[in-house]
Amino acid sequence: MNVLPLKPGIIYGPVNSRRLGRSLGINLSPVKHKLCSFNCIYCHFGWTERVTTDVFEHINDFPTKEDVFLEVRRALKGIPNLDYITFSGDGEPTIHPEFEQIVEGVKIIRDEILQSTPLAILSNSSFLNNVSVKRALSNVDVKIFKLDAGNEETFQKINKPAKGIFLKDIIESLKNEKDFIIQTVFVKGSVDNTKENNISEWIKAIGEISPIRAQIYSTDRPVPEVGIKKVSRKKLEEIALRTEEETGIQVKVFSLE
Numbered sequence: 533m534n535v536l537p538l539k540p541g542i543i544y545g546p547v548n549s550r551r552l553g554r555s556l557g558i559n560l561s562p563v564k565h566k567l568c569s570f571n572c573i574y575c576h577f578g579w580t581e582r583v584t585t586d587v588f589e590h591i592n593d594f595p596t597k598e599d600v601f602l603e604v605r606r607a608l609k610g611i612p613n614l615d616y617i618t619f620s621g622d623g624e625p626t627i628h629p630e631f632e633q634i635v636e637g638v639k640i641i642r643d644e645i646l647q648s649t650p651l652a653i654l655s656n657s658s659f660l661n662n663v664s665v666k667r668a669l670s671n672v673d674v675k676i677f678k679l680d681a682g683n684e685e686t687f688q689k690i691n692k693p694a695k696g697i698f699l700k701d702i703i704e705s706l707k708n709e710k711d712f713i714i715q716t717v718f719v720k721g722s723v724d725n726t727k728e729n730n731i732s733e734w735i736k737a738i739g740e741i742s743p744i745r746a747q748i749y750s751t752d753r754p755v756p757e758v759g760i761k762k763v764s765r766k767k768l769e770e771i772a773l774r775t776e777e778e779t780g781i782q783v784k785v786f787s788l789e
């Protein structure tokens with residue numbers, strides 16, 4: 533089994549998501565190459581070819597907002613029963629140079645066609661200090677932000693971010709957010725964020741940023757890094773219980789075991 537191919541277009545699904553139920557996906561990433569501000573060792577879409585925060589260097593590679601609106605309108609008319617409309621895909625959605633205008637437009641289309649369906653986003657948290665992204669996120673009903681580490685060394689090893697992205701800045705940005713969920717992938721093997729110091733520093737960060745809850749899981753599909761192993765449900769449940777005891781924040785385990 534190989535890593536997944538890139539999404540061929542803007543709309544995908546609906547997918548039956550473990551966390552979001554029946555969800556229609558909106559992919560704002562280029563289709564010809566993988567572009568993201570992270571290069572996570574466990575990304576199911578393989579290594580990121582362009583690890584960047586400089587969107588203007590690649591501005592012509594992104595779908596236009598007009599194309600996004602056309603595709604979303606078409607999809608929502610044909611698919612009536614959805615639990616969520618989700619900005620996600622095979623890169624970081626907030627990196628799109630017109631993300632704010634896209635969220636505004638999709639919200640208007642949603643209100644016209646499927647009023648009660650919430651908008652959701654899965655984001656790697658790297659653009660939360662951008663004022664335009666912050667305004668856009670205020671229009672999103674369910675925000676799920678990534679946090680895979682509580683210390684810089686592990687963050688750099690597991691997420692391999694673009695130059696200039698540091699965990700301390702992400703944690704500061706998350707402290708300024710409200711009403712969001714944290715998602716964390718735990719892995720072991722050649723890179724391991726389940727060792728004692730990693731768990732205790734991650735729990736400390738969770739306590740400081742105070743999300744509504746955290747969702748933790750491991751990887752169930754092929755990943756690009758060699759030697760990565762899945763973390764057992766038992767270990768994930770131990771992490772969840774300890775986090776709840778130490779922070780009072782609910783942690784939900786997602787595991788196929």
Ligand code: SF4
Pocket residue numbers: 568569570571572574575576577580621622623624656
């Ligand atoms: S942030 Fe998401 S899309 Fe980007 S490399 Fe990591 S897992 Fe893949």
